[in-house]
Amino acid sequence: xxxxxxxxxxxxxxVSRSDGMKKLLSRILLWIFLLVVAAFAVIPIILAVLGxxxxxxxxxxGSTVLPQEWKFGNYAQAWSAANFARFTxxxxxxxxxxxxxxxLVSTMAAYAAARVNFKGKKLYIVIxxxxxxxxxxxxxxxxxxxxxxxxxxxxxxxxxxxxxISAHATTFFMLIGFVRAVPKDLDEAAYxxxxxxxxxxxxxxxxxxxxxxxxxxxxxxxxAWNEYxxxxxxxxxxxxxxxxTVGLASLKYGVGDAAQSxxxxxxxxxxxxxxxxxxxxxxxxxxxxxxxSVKG
Amino acid sequence: MNEAxxxxxxxxxxxxxxxxxxxxxxxPIVWALxxxxxxxQGYGEAVFIGLDNFGRMMRDQAFWESVVNTFIYAAGKLIxxxxxxxxxxxxxxxxxxxxxxxxxxxxxxxxxSASVMAIVFYVIFNSYNGMVNQxxxxxGIVNAPIDWLGANYALIxxxxxxxxxxxxNYMLLFIAGLQNIPEDLYEAASIDGAGPxxxxxxxxxxxxxxxxxxxxxxxxxxxxxxxxxxxxLTEGGPYGKTEVMYLYxxxxxxxxxxxxxxxxxxxxxxAVGFVTALIVGMVTLIYFYISKKLNDVY
Numbered sequence: 001x002x003x004x005x006x007x008x009x010x011x012x013x014x015v016s017r018s019d020g021m022k023k024l025l026s027r028i029l030l031w032i033f034l035l036v037v038a039a040f041a042v043i044p045i046i047l048a049v050l051g052x053x054x055x056x057x058x059x060x061x062g063s064t065v066l067p068q069e070w071k072f073g074n075y076a077q078a079w080s081a082a083n084f085a086r087f088t089x090x091x092x093x094x095x096x097x098x099x100x101x102x103x104l105v106s107t108m109a110a111y112a113a114a115r116v117n118f119k120g121k122k123l124y125i126v127i128x129x130x131x132x133x134x135x136x137x138x139x140x141x142x143x144x145x146x147x148x149x150x151x152x153x154x155x156x157x158x159x160x161x162x163x164x165i166s167a168h169a170t171t172f173f174m175l176i177g178f179v180r181a182v183p184k185d186l187d188e189a190a191y192x193x194x195x196x197x198x199x200x201x202x203x204x205x206x207x208x209x210x211x212x213x214x215x216x217x218x219x220x221x222x223x224a225w226n227e228y229x230x231x232x233x234x235x236x237x238x239x240x241x242x243x244x245t246v247g248l249a250s251l252k253y254g255v256g257d258a259a260q261s262x263x264x265x266x267x268x269x270x271x272x273x274x275x276x277x278x279x280x281x282x283x284x285x286x287x288x289x290x291x292x293s294v295k296g
Numbered sequence: 297m298n299e300a301x302x303x304x305x306x307x308x309x310x311x312x313x314x315x316x317x318x319x320x321x322x323x324p325i326v327w328a329l330x331x332x333x334x335x336x337q338g339y340g341e342a343v344f345i346g347l348d349n350f351g352r353m354m355r356d357q358a359f360w361e362s363v364v365n366t367f368i369y370a371a372g373k374l375i376x377x378x379x380x381x382x383x384x385x386x387x388x389x390x391x392x393x394x395x396x397x398x399x400x401x402x403x404x405x406x407x408x409s410a411s412v413m414a415i416v417f418y419v420i421f422n423s424y425n426g427m428v429n430q431x432x433x434x435x436g437i438v439n440a441p442i443d444w445l446g447a448n449y450a451l452i453x454x455x456x457x458x459x460x461x462x463x464x465n466y467m468l469l470f471i472a473g474l475q476n477i478p479e480d481l482y483e484a485a486s487i488d489g490a491g492p493x494x495x496x497x498x499x500x501x502x503x504x505x506x507x508x509x510x511x512x513x514x515x516x517x518x519x520x521x522x523x524x525x526x527x528x529l530t531e532g533g534p535y536g537k538t539e540v541m542y543l544y545x546x547x548x549x550x551x552x553x554x555x556x557x558x559x560x561x562x563x564x565x566x567a568v569g570f571v572t573a574l575i576v577g578m579v580t581l582i583y584f585y586i587s588k589k590l591n592d593v594y
Contacts, residue, residue, distance in 0.1 A: 030387065034384075037380070037402065037463070038398060038401045041402055041405055041460070042401060044413070047416075047420050108309040111309060118302075118310065124314060127318070131322070136573045137545045137573075138542070138546035138550065139324065140324035140325065140328070141324075142324075142549050143323060143327040147320070162316070162320070165316060166316035166317060172313065197309075226408070226409030228411035229524060229546070236551070244412070245409050249411055249553070252528070253553045264416075264419055265416065265419055267415075268413075268415050271409060275408060276404070276407070279400075283400045283404075287399065290406075290468050
């Protein structure tokens with residue numbers, strides 16, 4: 001018995017050892033794969049940050065990844081000489097008012113659509129979803145621009161803000177789900193306590209929706225901050241109204257000699273870094289909302 | 297509660313949303329549907345010309361080349377993005393240490409503006425002295441610098457940038473879909489002795505069916521519509537090699553940059569816009585039917 005047992009045991013343990021080796025190897029391969037993709041995601045941003053601290057010569061001819069001399073002055077130059085202070089202000093202005101406006105318009109509509117079976121509700125929902133699916137590209141910008149000319153808003157940031165707010169269908173559909181999740185009993189109780197349609201919105205729905213509003217607001221803010229083509233079209237004749245995205249891209253067409261690559265990267269970082277900071281603080285919220293669109 | 301009053305109140309709350317949508321969302325489409333039958337340059341009088349704009353489009357070689365480029369661009373982007381993001385989703389849906397950090401890292405590119413990143417990539421992919429070429433040369437991967445934004449590589453570069461921006465987004469959508477699959481199905485399969493591949497084909501993919509179909513459909517339309525980063529990166533050049541249909545369309549209405557001019561052709565542009573939207577719609581429909589058939593087979 002014992003003589004039979006020994007070989008059986010050793011073969012079993014050698015099998016498990018090679019199994020362990022296999023497991024370890026596949027774990028290593030898995031992590032190599034994960035880290036390579038992570039590097040692919042992060043390296044362009046790191047190169048942008050490092051490049052923004054190089055001199056133009058170092059950036060275009062140097063062969064080191066790290067700057068030979070750390071040029072923090074690039075940021076000062078971009079900020080004042082290349083007008084990025086102005087661009088940043090414009091971006092902040094557009095993003096804040098677009099976010100507030102979009103949230104106001106969408107929470108009101110979502111509240112009404114979730115709570116009342118008003119006449120024409122189906123048609124309203126169809127129109128909202130149609131704007132999500134039909135895309136004729138830049139064509140719409142032309143009549144939108146003409147509309148703003150007739151309103152006298154084509155030379156102010158409000159034209160851009162109003163059009164961005166008008167594209168609130170996604171936010172509306174996200175919020176209507178959240179409003180539906182608020183129990184109707186709360187409305188009823190509030191009505192008994194003397195609330196009306198408006199005060200229920202202000203005192204019940206909005207406070208209970210705060211977390212959802214925060215998260216959807218983040219997405220709207222990101223969209224407005226990153227918007228390029230709309231502000232480009234509206235500020236072509238007036239550079240003082242340009243946003244970070246537009247002002248940055250226009251550096252590519254800078255007058256005169258060689259493009260100032262280091263300024264382009266410094267400008268890019270001025271646009272990217274605030275979003276990254278917000279993302280580091282609130283990445284769960286960003287991801288939760290994106291994922292939410294599938295779970296629906 | 298007074299029902300009539302409730303109706304009025306609801307309409308007061310819907311009104312801002314509805315008016316904005318009708319004025320800035322619906323009216324522009326009606327505008328385009330009208331002017332696609334007109335010869336209209338943006339000034340002077342618009343002349344009704346029937347279907348002439350569509351005849352012109354048939355002969356417009358530059359437009360059809362842009363359609364072909366769009367398909368290459370979209371296919372190139374999707375062939376890499378969908379399998380890669382799916383794989384990442386499957387891996388990161390498991391109890392892996394550090395999965396939350398990895399998810400956050402992969403998702404990070406999606407929060408950055410496409411146009412801003414196009415500028416960054418423009419600098420680091422720069423033909424002879426960009427950082428990408430410097431690195432490739434340093435590690436001996438290439439002997440001579442690659443002309444990333446030249447005629448041969450520009451479209452590939454644009455695709456790489458698109459992939460960079462898209463992986464995290466689709467990974468997250470796939471993870472959301474995977475989390476809807478009940479865990480006990482996998483446990484039952486394990487008891488029956490199913491390996492990881494078997495579980496993938498017999499549980500994950502069929503259970504993900506409709507979600508998978510929806511995500512891929514979304515990915516197709518998004519990649520056919522994207523033109524912002526190409527517009528900043530190459531403006532469609534060199535020699536129209538990266539001209540995609542929505543960029544071609546844009547140029548019929550507005551200049552690409554403050555310095556350049558555009559040949560404003562609003563009538564013809566409206567017709568192109570209509571056909572472009574139709575092409576996207578048709579591709580989506582075809583995909584929808586094929587994937588539905590495949591779903592039925594499973």
